[in-house]
Amino acid sequence: MAVADSHDTHDDHHDLHDHGEFIAHHFDSAEQQFDSGKLGIWLFLVTEILFFSGLFVAYTLYRTNHPEVFEQAHVFLNKYLGGLNTIVLLFSSLTMALGVRAAQLGRNKNCSIYILITMVCATMFLGVKAVEYSHKWDMGILVRSAFNLTYTHPTPTTEIGKALHISDYLVYLCVVPALLLAGFIVASVISKLINKGTLAKFMIAMAITVSGYFLGVCVGIIFMNATEGETGSTHASVIAEQPLMLLASTQDDHAEGDHDDHDKAAAASNHEGEHSDHEEHFGSHPADGGEASFDAHHPDPSTLSRDVGIFFSIYYCMTGLHAIHIIAGIIALAWLYWRSLLGHWRTDYFGPVDYVGLYWHLVDLIWIYLFPLLYLID
Amino acid sequence: MVDASTRQKLFGTPETNFLNCTKGWKSWAFTLDHKRIGIMYLIGVTIALFLAGVFALVLRSHLFTFDSKMLTDDMYNQMFTLHGAVMVFSFIIPSIPAALGNIVLPMMLGAKDVAFPRMNLASFYLWIIGTGCLLAAILSGKGLDTGWTFYTPYSIDTNTGVIYATFGAFILGFSSIFTGLNFLVTVNTMRAKNQGWFKLPLFVWSLYATAIIQVLATPVLGITLLMLIAEKTLHIGIFDPKYGGDPVLFQHFFWFYSHPAVYIMILPAMGVISELISVYSQKRIFGYSFIAFSSVAIALLGFLVWGHHMFTSGQSLVVTLIFSAITFTVAIPSAVKVFNWLATLYKGSILLNTPMCYALSFIFLFGIGGLTGLFLGALSTDIHLHDTYFVVAHFHFVMVGGTLTALLGGVFHWWPKIWGRMYNDFLGRVGCFLVFSGFNLTFFPQFVMGSRGMPRRYASYDPEFQIFHQLSTVGAFVLGLGILLSFVVLVYSALRGPRCSSNPFRAASLEWQSSSPPDFHNFIHTPVLTDPYDFETQVYDEELDTYIPREFANPDKVAPRKEPVHH
Numbered sequence: 018m019a020v021a022d023s024h025d026t027h028d029d030h031h032d033l034h035d036h037g038e039f040i041a042h043h044f045d046s047a048e049q050q051f052d053s054g055k056l057g058i059w060l061f062l063v064t065e066i067l068f069f070s071g072l073f074v075a076y077t078l079y080r081t082n083h084p085e086v087f088e089q090a091h092v093f094l095n096k097y098l099g100g101l102n103t104i105v106l107l108f109s110s111l112t113m114a115l116g117v118r119a120a121q122l123g124r125n126k127n128c129s130i131y132i133l134i135t136m137v138c139a140t141m142f143l144g145v146k147a148v149e150y151s152h153k154w155d156m157g158i159l160v161r162s163a164f165n166l167t168y169t170h171p172t173p174t175t176e177i178g179k180a181l182h183i184s185d186y187l188v189y190l191c192v193v194p195a196l197l198l199a200g201f202i203v204a205s206v207i208s209k210l211i212n213k214g215t216l217a218k219f220m221i222a223m224a225i226t227v228s229g230y231f232l233g234v235c236v237g238i239i240f241m242n243a244t245e246g247e248t249g250s251t252h253a254s255v256i257a258e259q260p261l262m263l264l265a266s267t268q269d270d271h272a273e274g275d276h277d278d279h280d281k282a283a284a285a286s287n288h289e290g291e292h293s294d295h296e297e298h299f300g301s302h303p304a305d306g307g308e309a310s311f312d313a314h315h316p317d318p319s320t321l322s323r324d325v326g327i328f329f330s331i332y333y334c335m336t337g338l339h340a341i342h343i344i345a346g347i348i349a350l351a352w353l354y355w356r357s358l359l360g361h362w363r364t365d366y367f368g369p370v371d372y373v374g375l376y377w378h379l380v381d382l383i384w385i386y387l388f389p390l391l392y393l394i395d
Numbered sequence: 396m397v398d399a400s401t402r403q404k405l406f407g408t409p410e411t412n413f414l415n416c417t418k419g420w421k422s423w424a425f426t427l428d429h430k431r432i433g434i435m436y437l438i439g440v441t442i443a444l445f446l447a448g449v450f451a452l453v454l455r456s457h458l459f460t461f462d463s464k465m466l467t468d469d470m471y472n473q474m475f476t477l478h479g480a481v482m483v484f485s486f487i488i489p490s491i492p493a494a495l496g497n498i499v500l501p502m503m504l505g506a507k508d509v510a511f512p513r514m515n516l517a518s519f520y521l522w523i524i525g526t527g528c529l530l531a532a533i534l535s536g537k538g539l540d541t542g543w544t545f546y547t548p549y550s551i552d553t554n555t556g557v558i559y560a561t562f563g564a565f566i567l568g569f570s571s572i573f574t575g576l577n578f579l580v581t582v583n584t585m586r587a588k589n590q591g592w593f594k595l596p597l598f599v600w601s602l603y604a605t606a607i608i609q610v611l612a613t614p615v616l617g618i619t620l621l622m623l624i625a626e627k628t629l630h631i632g633i634f635d636p637k638y639g640g641d642p643v644l645f646q647h648f649f650w651f652y653s654h655p656a657v658y659i660m661i662l663p664a665m666g667v668i669s670e671l672i673s674v675y676s677q678k679r680i681f682g683y684s685f686i687a688f689s690s691v692a693i694a695l696l697g698f699l700v701w702g703h704h705m706f707t708s709g710q711s712l713v714v715t716l717i718f719s720a721i722t723f724t725v726a727i728p729s730a731v732k733v734f735n736w737l738a739t740l741y742k743g744s745i746l747l748n749t750p751m752c753y754a755l756s757f758i759f760l761f762g763i764g765g766l767t768g769l770f771l772g773a774l775s776t777d778i779h780l781h782d783t784y785f786v787v788a789h790f791h792f793v794m795v796g797g798t799l800t801a802l803l804g805g806v807f808h809w810w811p812k813i814w815g816r817m818y819n820d821f822l823g824r825v826g827c828f829l830v831f832s833g834f835n836l837t838f839f840p841q842f843v844m845g846s847r848g849m850p851r852r853y854a855s856y857d858p859e860f861q862i863f864h865q866l867s868t869v870g871a872f873v874l875g876l877g878i879l880l881s882f883v884v885l886v887y888s889a890l891r892g893p894r895c896s897s898n899p900f901r902a903a904s905l906e907w908q909s910s911s912p913p914d915f916h917n918f919i920h921t922p923v924l925t926d927p928y929d930f931e932t933q934v935y936d937e938e939l940d941t942y943i944p945r946e947f948a949n950p951d952k953v954a955p956r957k958e959p960v961h962h
């Protein structure tokens with residue numbers, strides 16, 4: 018029978034152990050606290066994986082049941098942008114690992130630098146993603162019910178959009194980061210003025226972090242133009258002459274509505290209830306539509322299965338959820354950065370960096386799965 | 396009884412305890428103390444129980460006559476949906492783990508708190524927000540009429556507050572994950588020195604198994620509900636057949652969570668019963684490791700049977716057969732537990748006080764509930780019984796007869812520990828009798844109706860069923876009365892009951908070594924590690940008011956090996 022010390026009345030637990038500055042009252046030792054945190058974060062990662070698993074299952078089901086939809090759909094995703102983002106995230110995982118190492122050695126300064134680089138990579142990833150999203154929205158590549166592929170890039174209406182020749186959607190996606198950037202710059206100046214040196218440093222780092230987003234946007238646009246820009250826009254202009262109004266059913270729930278804008282005679286042959294019939298296509302494209310030059314990367318919308326939109330539903334759900342996780346990660350990293358500035362990490366206390374590091378690797382890992390599953394279907 | 400000065404020497408009787416060490420609402424709202432959080436949870440789930448219970452009584456009143464006009468059909472649909480959703484998501488899932496478990500688990504481990512106290516508090520606040528969102532469906536004036544299962548495609552088409560409710564359930568899911576994650580880590584890292592896994596009380600094992608399910612299954616519900624919300628707002632075409640989606644996929648996702656969730660409800664209850672049976676028989680629990688491992692087996696097997704809710708949904712025959720077969724295997728670990736409890740009772744010195752009455756009711760009612768599950772798991776009978784009152788009776792026997800009964804038993808068992816005051820045992824037993832008889836009167840007739848073809852979720856019915864419905868309605872009010880009486884008994888005792896010693900039931904697990912009410916840090920002295928089920932070789936030290944290993948007993952001060960306490 019093993020027994021803990023029994024009759025000793027130690028009224029003050031806090032004297033018993035060397036309770037460091039950061040050891041919560043209910044833990045007996047730094048080691049116990051670290052082990053608890055570590056197990057906790059691993060379990061949390063398990064819940065994260067299961068959270069994504071629903072989407073992976075939906076993906077697998079639709080892909081096995083309708084492989085043709087996935088083959089038709091993936092050409093709209095730009096492998097190069099996806100690849101770029103993969104590299105950015107992999108690199109951020111490297112810097113994160115280095116940051117953890119620095120924290121373990123108690124090198125707060127190094128740790129803060131690595132964390133800053135990690136955060137910049139994260140925002141850069143989001144910037145590239147914003148370019149991808151806005152490009153798709155422009156072309157009408159939306160979720161299933163709103164899917165309306167036209168290839169026509171609407172001319173920008175916002176001033177900035179006109180000036181920079183970028184999509185309105187991209188402008189909208191830059192509004193919040195721009196406000197944040199301005200806010201952080203102002204905040205850093207103010208903190209400098211009131212002599213809060215550490216705070217000023219933090220704000221500058223946040224401003225740099227947010228700039229990463231704009232870096233991502235620029236790099237994304239350059240990549241986009243290099244890989245599909247010219248040909249893409251020619252196609253767009255050719256098609257723009259005869260706008261194809263496909264599946265314009267954003268508001269109405271009736272599948273019949275899908276065809277209203279097309280050749281009525283052809284539409285008449287399509288009925289609701291044939292949805293499961295995947296021979297069915299988006300619209301009956303007039304024969305003379307052949308004038309527009311389509312190719313492997315710009316398929317004729319009329320040859321697409323109507324369920325291509327489901328692929329993009331899944332695409333948006335998965336990448337959107339992943340992006341939310343990236344944002345959450347940035348917030349956690351910012352907190353770590355702040356604590357590094359305060360010099361909190363010691364060789365016997367670095368748990369939080371370790372935990373957030375694990376989270377970050379998981380977010381990276383999920384992307385490593387998403388990239389081939391979505392972009393590299395062949 | 397130990398006189399105060401002796402106690403003072405040994406324990407240092409606390410002038411303060413966790414209830415009075417700090418004051419003011421803020422000391423509760425921002426508390427990180429697991430006991431206070433547990434009490435707040437207990438209050439919360441009680442409110443949810445009363446609310447959903449009132450819905451139930453309204454439903455039962457409506458069903459008193461076959462052509463009742465009390466509710467419109469629409470209102471009837473809304474009423475049973477809200478009853479089910481609030482009962483399942485806000486009451487029964489958090490009830491035992493988050494309320495009782497929170498209070499007791501760290502103490503059973505001799506720990507000062509759970510591993511992540513802030514996360515524990517966050518879990519409670521998420522519970523409030525989630526429940527608020529569920530109720531927002533009513534307050535928004537839209538109501539909710541999908542049933543607690545939110546089946547597509549109806550949930551996509553209906554104009555009622557599905558988004559509020561599913562968002563609420565989503566948040567409640569996170570609340571539940573937080574509790575589960577916390578418990579897993581706590582049990583792994585915060586056990587008392589030398590307290591091995593097989594020295595743990597079985598309640599801890601059952602909470603551990605429950606936590607595994609909470610952590611593994613609940614995220615899937617989370618993503619499913621998010622997808623449903625996306626489907627409803629954006630029409631993404633994953634579940635909605637109008638857009639090429641697959642509504643049965645929703646059922647799969649939903650039951651992949653919700654079948655394991657029924658074990659989230661029952662496993663902690665089984666843990667409570669294991670404690671009560673052993674303590675009130677003053678006898679070592681029979682087959683400790685079988686009970687412990689059967690909890691884990693139930694938790695894991697529970698993930699493989701969700702398809703038994705979908706036998707009539709058109710899933711393939713092969714799949715159906717496999718699900719049916721695995722469903723039968725899940726019944727085995729459940730039965731193992733029941734037999735072990737019965738064997739523990741055998742030749743025990745049984746004390747029939749309120750908690751024990753509930754424990755015995757549990758065995759009886761869970762037995763019926765579990766066995767009728769087998770009728771439903773058998774393909775040929777389920778085709779007939781699916782979506783009838785037979786199913787309704789089945790799950791009420793396990794959820795109310797099982798979980799609610801065990802919750803009440805557990806609350807009566809640990810109540811004196813929490814408040815340091817004793818309740819009126821006679822009135823407690825009267826309450827238990829009302830609950831037991833009211834319950835049987837309510838739900839037994841439903842088996843009969845169901846097997847004769849009375850479908851569930853209907854606002855009106857054939858006159859031939861009226862007598863059964865009337866019995867059921869009368870029973871529901873008796874049941875309600877029983878719960879109300881128990882509630883009054885408990886609240887009165889917490890405020891006015893006579894003071895009691897720290898271990899009035901002579902239990903051997905660690906939480907009884909703290910004073911009643913416990914100190915803020917749970918234990919004033921490091922507890923003596925005991926075997927929670929050893930009432931034979933360990934000796935009861937009157938002075939310490941606890942069981943301690945024989946070798947630690949002071950021969951002068953220890954009562955001689957006692958004859959059964961309860962006679």
Ligand code: HEM
Binds near residue numbers: 657658704777794
């Ligand atoms: C002992 C093993 C059990 C077996 C074999 C079993 C079997 C089943 C089966 C086959 C069904 C589907 C009936 C149908 O819809 O046609 C069912 C429904 C249900 N069971 Fe069980 N069950 C067991 C234990 C439990 C427990 C312990 C709980 C909860 C604490 C529970 C709660 C439910 C609920 C809530 C439903 C109905 C859900 C709904 O359709 O609204 N069951 N059970």
Ligand SMILES: [Cu+2]
Binds near residue numbers: 653654657700701703
């Ligand atoms: Cu089930």
